[in-house]
Every structure is written in structure tokens, then in C-alpha cells.
Amino acid sequence: MPTDRPKFFLTTAIDYPNSRPHIGTAFEKIGADVQARYRRMQGYDVFFLMGNDENTVKVAKKAAELGQDTQAYCDDMARQFREVWDALDISYDIFIQTSSPRHHECCRKFIQKVYDNGYIRKDKYEGWYCVGCEAFKTEQEIKEAGGVCPNHKTSPIRRSEECYFFEQTKFRERLLKLYKERPELIQPESRRNEIISLVKEGLYDLNITRTGEEWGIRVPWDPKFTIYVWFDALLTYITGIGYGDDEAEFRKWWPCDIHFIGKDITRFHCATWPAMLLAAGVEPPKQVFGHGFVYIKNEETGAAEKISKSLGNVVEPMEIISKFSGEAFRYYFMRECPFPGDGEFSWQRFADVYNSELANNLGNLYSRVVTLISKNFGGTLPGGRKIDPDAILPYYQADLEGNRASPDGSEALALIHPGSTANVIANLKSLVEQCRYNQALQTIWANFLTPANRFAEVTEPWKLVKTNKGNAAEVLKYMLVPLRTVSILLKPFVPRAAETIYRSFNFTKPWEHVQYEDAAAYETQGDDLRILAQLEGGKVKPLFPRIG
RNA sequence: CCCGGGGUGGAGCAGUGGUAGCUCGCCAGGCUCAUAACCUGGAGGUCGCAGGUUCAAAUCCUGCCCCCGGAACCA
Numbered sequence: 001m002p003t004d005r006p007k008f009f010l011t012t013a014i015d016y017p018n019s020r021p022h023i024g025t026a027f028e029k030i031g032a033d034v035q036a037r038y039r040r041m042q043g044y045d046v047f048f049l050m051g052n053d054e055n056t057v058k059v060a061k062k063a064a065e066l067g068q069d070t071q072a073y074c075d076d077m078a079r080q081f082r083e084v085w086d087a088l089d090i091s092y093d094i095f096i097q098t099s100s101p102r103h104h105e106c107c108r109k110f111i112q113k114v115y116d117n118g119y120i121r122k123d124k125y126e127g128w129y130c131v132g133c134e135a136f137k138t139e140q141e142i143k144e145a146g147g148v149c150p151n152h153k154t155s156p157i158r159r160s161e162e163c164y165f166f167e168q169t170k171f172r173e174r175l176l177k178l179y180k181e182r183p184e185l186i187q188p189e190s191r192r193n194e195i196i197s198l199v200k201e202g203l204y205d206l207n208i209t210r211t212g213e214e215w216g217i218r219v220p221w222d223p224k225f226t227i228y229v230w231f232d233a234l235l236t237y238i239t240g241i242g243y244g245d246d247e248a249e250f251r252k253w254w255p256c257d258i259h260f261i262g263k264d265i266t267r268f269h270c271a272t273w274p275a276m277l278l279a280a281g282v283e284p285p286k287q288v289f290g291h292g293f294v295y296i297k298n299e300e301t302g303a304a305e306k307i308s309k310s311l312g313n314v315v316e317p318m319e320i321i322s323k324f325s326g327e328a329f330r331y332y333f334m335r336e337c338p339f340p341g342d343g344e345f346s347w348q349r350f351a352d353v354y355n356s357e358l359a360n361n362l363g364n365l366y367s368r369v370v371t372l373i374s375k376n377f378g379g380t381l382p383g384g385r386k387i388d389p390d391a392i393l394p395y396y397q398a399d400l401e402g403n404r405a406s407p408d409g410s411e412a413l414a415l416i417h418p419g420s421t422a423n424v425i426a427n428l429k430s431l432v433e434q435c436r437y438n439q440a441l442q443t444i445w446a447n448f449l450t451p452a453n454r455f456a457e458v459t460e461p462w463k464l465v466k467t468n469k470g471n472a473a474e475v476l477k478y479m480l481v482p483l484r485t486v487s488i489l490l491k492p493f494v495p496r497a498a499e500t501i502y503r504s505f506n507f508t509k510p511w512e513h514v515q516y517e518d519a520a521a522y523e524t525q526g527d528d529l530r531i532l533a534q535l536e537g538g539k540v541k542p543l544f545p546r547i548g
Numbered sequence: 549c550c551c552g553g554g555g556u557g558g559a560g561c562a563g564u565g566g567u568a569g570c571u572c573g574c575c576a577g578g579c580u581c582a583u584a585a586c587c588u589g590g591a592g593g594u595c596g597c598a599g600g601u602u603c604a605a606a607u608c609c610u611g612c613c614c615c616c617g618g619a620a621c622c623a
Binding site for chain 1: 551552553554559560561562570571572573578579580581582583584585586587588616617618619620621622623
């Protein structure tokens with residue numbers, strides 16, 4: 001289907017399926033998903049790619065340990081990963097398994113191209129080899145284990161063997177030029193600085209093959225070698241959109257708009273990956289975003305620990321989802337952990353944030369507004385009056401200046417001036433586009449939800465219905481404004497709750513077509529404002545039930 | 549040793565030259581429409597340390613201290 005909408009192609013890192021996904025992996029997927037959902041809302045034609053990285057020796061070993069066929073093991077793990085992503089409403093368009101025949105084939109075409117272009121040479125790799133493991137060990141591994149193999153506790157031997165090298169050093173100057181010409185390529189900026197100094201000093205050719213492995217992709221011109229897992233893993237980003245077998249589709253999506261990755265693998269994505277692409281005559285991606293890590297707060301010591309199996313602190317995403325919800329999970333990590341930087345998880349903090357921000361603030365505002373309208377007006381507010389989305393902000397400002405409004409509804413309404421909501425939304429768009437999600441959410445709460453509750457406190461519609469029903473109806477319509485605004489702005493973050501709020505009323509624009517700009521452009525509605533939500537005894541089901 | 553990030557009231561953070569702010573927690577009061585929710589007020593910080601620039605520094609410069617990461621199958 002042809003389209004003239006701007007395209008937006010984004011990817012997450014692909015994961016090793018040698019263990020189930022943890023909350024750190026989920027953090028990345030959610031951050032990418034917020035971006036994908038935001039772009040779709042804003043009219044982009046979006047393609048969101050994720051996947052599992054299966055061509056590694058570790059996966060084959062793990063399958064063997066379990067007595068399973070490697071492929072069957074990979075398929076089952078892929079199912080388990082997708083189960084978690086689905087529970088978190090990750091809206092990926094394609095999920096690649098690198099063990100798939102199509103990936104293998106496209107991969108071979110790519111590496112052949114790089115070989116033909118003269119950027120792969122045969123040479124010798126020398127390093128510390130453990131006979132027990134039948135594998136090379138890094139200096140680091142040996143050093144950390146005290147001079148022996150960490151698995152076998154035996155001394156490694158010096159060994160050299162033939163292999164193929166990718167000559168990425170040949171791209172040193174071109175990479176540096178690229179970083180200079182396109183400062184937005186590596187984000188956030190701290191990562192960029194890191195990579196520039198790395199490429200200036202530390203770039204070296206990469207051994208991209210292994211021998212003696214059954215599981216993996218064969219090197220096309222020399223099939224006794226398999227392709228080193230990193231080289232094939234990165235290729236997922238292009239094989240997934242048709243590189244090597246669907247030229248039109250590939251040209252439609254490439255170059256990638258954002259690769260979301262963990263900050264630890266920026267060097268691969270910002271140096272090796274663009275070099276690989278250049279070597280094959282393909283354009284580099286537009287942006288690589290290296291997000292921060294989630295640490296687990298040790299409830300006893302208070303220290304932030306790296307998520308690791310050996311520390312035994314791994315938290316299963318499903319555990320959080322079943323205790324709270326997928327929406328709460330998304331909110332917590334986007335609100336509490338600055339996406340470009342590091343964040344922390346603790347059950348205590350999770351419960352605090354959930355109760356105070358989702359239940360008490362957002363959820364409760366929704367409940368009180370719905371109940372007030374249904375109990376006092378039978379669920380229908382008479383229409384015909386224009387509602388201005390700036391109703392709340394100026395009140396808030398007036399309040400800050402010390403001009404306390406009187407409890408008379410009409411006087412509170414007199415504080416309204418137009419103009420400011422649009423500014424806040426412009427700022428929010430920029431924050432979301434820069435992936436500064438925690439600041440975006442904080443801005444939404446501070447500018448719409450808190451003022452809405454204050455507005456209610458000053459105008460007291462529950463009293464006003466007894467003395468001046470006309471004014472009470474107006475006040476309630478104004479309270480609906482921030483609720484509507486927030487539902488639109490939260491659509492990328494908590495899609496289900498946002499939809500529930502929006503669809504609880506007969507707002508005119510269809511939910512599927514709502515954009516950020518609509519949050520500031522509340523249309524005049526001749527029709528009555530009605531509650532469409534299902535009620536029981538005049539009340540709605542709590543959006544986020546408090547959890548004790 | 550080197551490189552990167554960071555040190556702001558009890559916790560987590562924002563704040564790149566002009567009276568130190570947000571969320572949570574804590575204390576007191578108000579309200580009662582609402583999910584024991586909401587609103588107001590309060591306590592609590594010499595913005596890691598020492599110098600320097602400036603009319604003015606959390607913010608710029610210099611030196612020092614401390615914490616966290618850091619090269620490959622780990623997001």
C-alpha cells in the first residue's frame with residue numbers, strides 16, 4: 001500500500017535467549033514502544049523491529065544441557081519473550097529470529113558483499129585458549145578469575161588459529177567524519193563523546209568468524225567457518241526489512257531512524273555497525289540511542305546492584321505485571337528511570353509511585369469527575385458552550401501569584417486566558433522526541449493533573465450543584481478538559497488507561513486519529529457532553545486500584 | 549594509571565550566571581465529590597571540599613576527595 005506519510009523505522013537490540021527477559025530488557029522495549037506509539041499518533045508510517053539473537057554457541061549449549069533440539073529451544077524461548085512483550089503491549093511489527101532461513105540467507109549475501117569489496121582478510125587470531133571450554137577467553141575473563149579459566153580453573157594456553165577479520169580500521173576517518181557531520185547520530189551526547197574518543201584511539205580489526213561450531217551461519221566462500229554472532233546479529237536490522245530479497249521494501253525503510261540499545265553496546269552500534277554498512281555500500285543509520293540501565297535496589301543494604309543471576313536479584317517482568325499491571329509497569333519505568341540515564345527498581349518504590357501518581361492522582365481524578373457528573377446530572381452535561389483547554393493553567397498561575405480564587409464557580413472561570421496549553425504541548429513533543437520520557441510525564445502531572453485537583457478544590461462543584469447548578473455544570477466541563485488532555489498525552493505511555501479515559505466520554509474526534517496537537521485544540525461541541533463509561537451504582541471501576 | 553558518568557533537604561530527581569525547585573515520605577490543618585483519595589500550611593539543604601573569575605555561581609575556571617560504570621557473546 002503506497003503512502004505519502006513520512007516513514008519511521010525503529011529497532012530495539014535483539015536479545016540472547018539463553019535466559020528469560022528481565023526488567024532491564026523490558027525497559028528498553030518500553031522506551032522504544034513509547035516512541036513507536038508516539039510516532040504513529042503523529043502520522044508517521046512506523047515499522048518497529050525486534051527479535052532474538054540465536055546464532056550463538058551459548059544457546060546451542062543451553063539447549064544441549066536441557067536435552068532439547070537447538071531450534072526447538074530457540075522457538076520456545078522466542079515464544080516466551082513475545083509473551084512478555086505482549087503483556088507489556090509492545091507494539092512491534094516484526095519479531096526476527098536469527099535462526100530463520102531468511103536471515104541466514106540475507107546475512108550470507110551481506111558478508112559476501114563486504115568480502116568482495118575487499119574489507120575482509122584472512123589472518124591469525126592469537127589469544128588465551130581453554131582446552132576444557134574449547135574456546136578463547138578474553139584477557140579480562142582470565143584476569144578476573146585469577147589467571148585461570150573461570151569455568152575449569154585451569155591455566156589457559158596461548159593459541160593462534162586462522163580466522164577472518166573485518167577491517168573496520170579502514171573506516172576510522174570516515175567514521176570520525178560521520179560523527180562530526182551528524183551530531184544527532186549518537187545519542188545521548190555523553191555516549192557520543194565516548195565513541196569519538198574510542199574510535200580515535202581504540203579501533204581495531206574484528207575477528208568475525210569461528211571454527212568447529214555446528215550452530216550458526218556458514219561463511220559463504222569458506223564453509224568450515226561460521227559467522228561470529230555479533231556480525232550476524234547486527235544484520236537483523238536490515239534483513240528484517242528485506243535486505244537481499246526485497247529491494248523495494250528495504251529502500252522504503254532504510255536508513256533506520258533510531259536503533260535503541262543499551263549503553264554497553266554502543267561501540268558495536270556506533271562504530272562497527274556503520275563501518276559494516278559502509279563496507280557493503282549501505283547508508284549508516286540516522287540515530288543510535290544508548291539508554292541507561294536499571295539497577296535493583298537491595299532492600300537490606302539500600303545499594304543499587306546490577307541485575308545479575310549470580311547475585312540472585314533478577315526480577316521477572318511477569319511477576320510485576322501480575323501483581324500490578326502491564327500499564328503500571330510501563331509507567332513506573334518511564335517515570336522513574338530517566339531513559340538516557342540509569343534508574344532503580346524496588347518493590348517499595350514501585351508501590352509508592354503506583355499509588356500516589358496512578359491511583360491517587362490520575363485514577364482518582366477520573367473517578368471523582370465521572371461520579372460528579374453521573375450523580376448530579378444523570379451523566380449528561382448540556383452542550384453548546386465552547387470549552388477552552390487553558391482553563392486550568394491560568395488558574396494555577398493565578399494561584400501561584402497568591403490570587404486565591406473564591407469558591408464561586410463563575411469567579412474561578414473568570415481566571416481563564418488562552419495560550420499556554422499549546423506551549424506545554426510543544427515542550428512535551430520535544431521531550432518525547434528526545435526520549436526524555438521521565439521529564440515528559442512529570443510535566444504532564446505538574447501542568448494538568450495537579451492543577452485540575454486544585455481547580456476542583458477552589459470551585460467545589462459538589463457544593464455548587466446545590467446552589468447554582470448552571471455554574472456547577474460549567475465547572476465540571478472545565479474539569480473534563482485536563483482529563484481529556486492527559487488521556488491524549490498519555491496515549492504512547494499507558495495506551496489502555498488513556499483509551500479508557502477518552503472513551504468514557506463522547507469526545508468528537510475518533511480515538512484512533514487523535515494527535516498531540518488535539519490536546520490543545522479542544523473543539524466546540526454543540527452536542528451535550530455525555531458519559532459513555534459503564535457505571536455500577538453511579539460509579540466507575542477504578543482505573544488503577546490502590547494496592548496496599 | 550587512563551576514559552566516561554555522578555556527588556543538590558530522609559529517599560529519588562530537575563535546575564549551565566541573578567532571591568534553591570519538583571515528586572515521595574514526615575508533621576499540622578482543611579475538605580468530603582472521589583480509589584482512607586483531594587487541597588492548604590510547616591519542618592528539613594552552608595547545592596562533595598578548597599581556591600578563583602564576576603556586581604552576582606549549584607551553574608564558569610583550577611586543584612582535590614568520594615561513589616558508580618568501562619572492551620566484547622552482558623540490555
